[in-house]
Amino acid sequence: MDRDAFVALLAQEGFKELVTVEREPDGGLDTHTHPFEAKALILDGEIRIVCGSAESVYGPGDIFHLMADEPHTEYYGPRGVRYLVGRRQDRESPAHS
Template sequence: MSLPTLPEFTEKTSALGYDGVSIRTWEPNSVSQTHTHEFAVHAVVAQGEMWLTRGDDTQHLQVGDTFTMEPETPHAEKYGSQGTIYWAARRFPKI
């Protein structure tokens, strides 16, 4: 899958109702234990690789791959030997 530019990704996710994009940078071989977020996320891997686990399903994601999660989805992340950068658009629930 091809990687959009950051402005392209920001424009696309804004059109889908997301509230801006954060650039997330992770050190090589780091692990994020199972957790949740109060927001929905749509993200694209910009550099490196990662493994995203939701329940019994683990996705291996590489540059250009995307993932989407609804709020409060339990998940864990593992990052590759070169570290990982992904761009994450967030959508907070309307109150």
């Protein structure tokens, strides 16, 4: 998917906060969660995301989607990764407002 189509999709789905994230080559983050739902378009590089026993690798043009409070681990490719992410607060939980 291209950037413009992705931004339009995020707006249609109610994602109001857009952020570009860059991560270092061959880096990663141990298992963690976010207090928001995230949908991201990979712009450059590669990211591997592990959720439970499921592992997925995403490259340019791919989209990943994580729910609020979903435990996951991230690993970045040899060129790092840069992605555009839409964040949406969990509307079901007052603790996340």
